[in-house]
Amino acid sequence: MTLGRVSLVVCVVLLAVAPLALSPFRLGLLAKYLCFAIVAVGIALAWGQGGMLTLGQGVFFGLGGYAMAMYLKLEEAGSAGLPDFMVWSGVEELPALWEPFGNPVFALAAVVLVPGLVAFLLGLLVFRQRVRGAYFAILSQALAAAFVILLVGQQGLTGGTNGMTNFTRFFGLDLSDPNGQRAVYAITALVLGLTFLVAKLLVRSRFGRLLVAVRDGEDRVRFLGYDPAVVKTITFTVSAVMAGLAGALFVPVVGIISPALLGIVPSLELLVGVAVGGRFVLAGAIAGAIAVNYAKTVFSEDFAEGWLYLQGGLFVLVLVFAPKGLAGVVESARLRWGRKPAEVVA
Amino acid sequence: MTALLEVRGLRVVFDGFAAIDGLDLTVEEGELRFLIGPNGAGKTTLIDVVTGLTKPTAGSVRFDGQELVGRREHRIVRLGVGRTFQTATVFEELTVVENLDLADSFRLPLRSLLRRRRGVSDAVAAALEAADLTALADKPAGVLSHGQRQWLEIGMLLVQRPRLLLLDEPVAGMSRSERERTGELLHRIAATHTVVVVEHDMEFLRKYARKVTVLHQGRVLREGSVAEVQEDPKVREVYLGRAKGKAVT
Ligand SMILES: Nc1ncnc2c1ncn2[C@@H]1O[C@H](COP(=O)(O)OP(=O)(O)O)[C@@H](O)[C@H]1O
Ligand SMILES: [Mg+2]
Numbered sequence: 001m002t003l004g005r006v007s008l009v010v011c012v013v014l015l016a017v018a019p020l021a022l023s024p025f026r027l028g029l030l031a032k033y034l035c036f037a038i039v040a041v042g043i044a045l046a047w048g049q050g051g052m053l054t055l056g057q058g059v060f061f062g063l064g065g066y067a068m069a070m071y072l073k074l075e076e077a078g079s080a081g082l083p084d085f086m087v088w089s090g091v092e093e094l095p096a097l098w099e100p101f102g103n104p105v106f107a108l109a110a111v112v113l114v115p116g117l118v119a120f121l122l123g124l125l126v127f128r129q130r131v132r133g134a135y136f137a138i139l140s141q142a143l144a145a146a147f148v149i150l151l152v153g154q155q156g157l158t159g160g161t162n163g164m165t166n167f168t169r170f171f172g173l174d175l176s177d178p179n180g181q182r183a184v185y186a187i188t189a190l191v192l193g194l195t196f197l198v199a200k201l202l203v204r205s206r207f208g209r210l211l212v213a214v215r216d217g218e219d220r221v222r223f224l225g226y227d228p229a230v231v232k233t234i235t236f237t238v239s240a241v242m243a244g245l246a247g248a249l250f251v252p253v254v255g256i257i258s259p260a261l262l263g264i265v266p267s268l269e270l271l272v273g274v275a276v277g278g279r280f281v282l283a284g285a286i287a288g289a290i291a292v293n294y295a296k297t298v299f300s301e302d303f304a305e306g307w308l309y310l311q312g313g314l315f316v317l318v319l320v321f322a323p324k325g326l327a328g329v330v331e332s333a334r335l336r337w338g339r340k341p342a343e344v345v346a
Numbered sequence: 347m348t349a350l351l352e353v354r355g356l357r358v359v360f361d362g363f364a365a366i367d368g369l370d371l372t373v374e375e376g377e378l379r380f381l382i383g384p385n386g387a388g389k390t391t392l393i394d395v396v397t398g399l400t401k402p403t404a405g406s407v408r409f410d411g412q413e414l415v416g417r418r419e420h421r422i423v424r425l426g427v428g429r430t431f432q433t434a435t436v437f438e439e440l441t442v443v444e445n446l447d448l449a450d451s452f453r454l455p456l457r458s459l460l461r462r463r464r465g466v467s468d469a470v471a472a473a474l475e476a477a478d479l480t481a482l483a484d485k486p487a488g489v490l491s492h493g494q495r496q497w498l499e500i501g502m503l504l505v506q507r508p509r510l511l512l513l514d515e516p517v518a519g520m521s522r523s524e525r526e527r528t529g530e531l532l533h534r535i536a537a538t539h540t541v542v543v544v545e546h547d548m549e550f551l552r553k554y555a556r557k558v559t560v561l562h563q564g565r566v567l568r569e570g571s572v573a574e575v576q577e578d579p580k581v582r583e584v585y586l587g588r589a590k591g592k593a594v595t
Contacts, residue, residue: 205459205463206448207460209440212440216438216439217435217437223419223420223423224420224449224502225420225424225453226448226452227418
């Protein structure tokens with residue numbers, strides 16, 4: 001077995017025994033990190049493999065999260081009632097936009113399709129116009145800022161600044177019960193596994209090779225008969241769907257969705273883990289996302305202010321001294337000890 | 347014979363400077379055409395226009411009767427026009443065989459692209475052979491030497507199976523033996539394809555060229571056999587003038 005296989009098995013075993021070993025509180029934290037890891041896989045695809053520095057994944061995370069939250073709120077309110085926050089803000093009738101989200105199938109489809117569709121249309125528009133590099137990064141960041149403003153402004157529809165909270169049930173699971181929480185954790189871990197698998201297959205396919213070619217020489221790829229805009233749009237859409245799924249799971253895991261979780265800073269934070277772990281290696285991105293968010297929990301308990309600086313410093317250090325992240329460091333160490341180099345895109 | 351490529355009244359202006367200034371060119375199906383001219387004559391710009399990289403100010407480019415001006419680059423490739431670049435560009439992180447495979451796969455539907463490559467297609471194997479890269483097939487293209495990169499690029503063009511190949515200075519910077527190999531490769535390619543080669547290596551030209559078009563200041567100065575072109579006083583002046591200019595600086 002290769003080192004990669006061994007690490008994979010170890011990780012799966014660790015994730016499987018976590019519910020037995022961790023307190024419900026700690027397990028909930030781990031589930032939250034796994035949500036961020038799902039986003040990280042998407043970012044590693046778009047940024048690491050495709051060269052699209054997306055600073056606005058919070059938007060897609062949010063779209064998935066709000067779609068899920070709307071369903072859960074309606075489910076709770078029952079057939080006659082209104083979600084709690086609407087009552088507080090004086091809304092008397094259920095807004096038309098909310099109506100279909102009472103249907104679980106519709107809501108689940110929306111979790112995937114809404115972020116996917118938004119990313120697809122945006123991608124077509126932007127990549128066809130050959131917007132790339134820093135321009136694309138800034139554009140995606142502006143999108144995150146605009147999204148937050150929109151959410152905050154639509155108090156009656158979205159719960160405004162407070163967002164939505166107080167979720168009690170998730171598809172029949174009781175979220176206050178440790179067993180319900182374990183089930184939500186298991187679902188999250190499973191979705192992370194599937195996300196990883198899909199990304200891995202994509203990276204290894206011809207499309208994955210084409211994506212790397214687009215990253216390294218978009219203009220040259222045109223003369224191989226491909227439209228780079230299509231390649232980028234598809235990849236960006238996949239990464240957005242992953243962020244949407246993560247957002248949808250975040251709601252039952254953490255119990256809240258609000259604009260503060262989705263703006264420019266949280267979107268950047270999603271990126272930090274990927275950079276630290278190594279954006280060119282999917283497993284590295286996952287490990288980085290979990291590690292950085294764990295560190296955030298640990299440090300925030302003691303000195304919340306310091307964490308922001310520490311995180312910023314970490315980001316800069318990694319980009320300057322180890323642009324391939326921890327995965328890159330591991331890779332060079334293995335090369336130095338004379339072992340067979342791992343696949344470039346493990 | 348029928349015209350495969352017809353360029354008519356072409357004008358390309360960059361910031362008020364006409365890099366191509368009323369150019370007409372016809373290339374017949376099956377031809378091997380050499381395009382020469384001093385630096386800045388507009389040779390690369392002409393290839394750029396044909397392949398959609400540069401939009402002309404005026405004029406038309408017809409390939410097999412279809413207008414190419416206004417089409418996007420990958421569409422033109424899909425019609426059957428392929429090119430190489432003056433500085434060979436290959437994908438350094440991909441292996442040699444992956445580079446060739448991508449050039450081979452653009453006709454595949456998306457769902458086949460989403461699968462993993464299994465083995466090597468006949469076209470790719472043949473190109474590996476032709477470019478003498480079989481031993482390096484699984485090495486990243488980044489490790490290739492300058493000459494090998496140029497061969498890889500020609501190999502990629504071959505698996506792309508275009509009807510018209512446009513090669514921009516394929517032997518520039520190559521050693522003598524590499525130039526010879528490239529010449530043989532070119533000779534073989536020309537047997538089954540229509541090829542336009544930009545090249546001003548005179549020795550190379552004498553050895554492989556049949557029909558030559560001389561460009562100067564964005565126009566066709568002379569067209570004919572190698573001997574005819576070499577004897578033309580206007581052509582001599584252009585090249586001599588350039589040599590003089592070089593001697594002065
Ligand atoms: N993108 C560009 N912008 C401005 N001028 C250009 C551009 N491309 C080429 N030129 C100019 O057009 C002329 C023709 O260039 P080129 O076609 O590259 O010549 P050749 O390949 O024959 O040496 C040169 O004077 C060059 O400086
Ligand atoms: Mg040139």
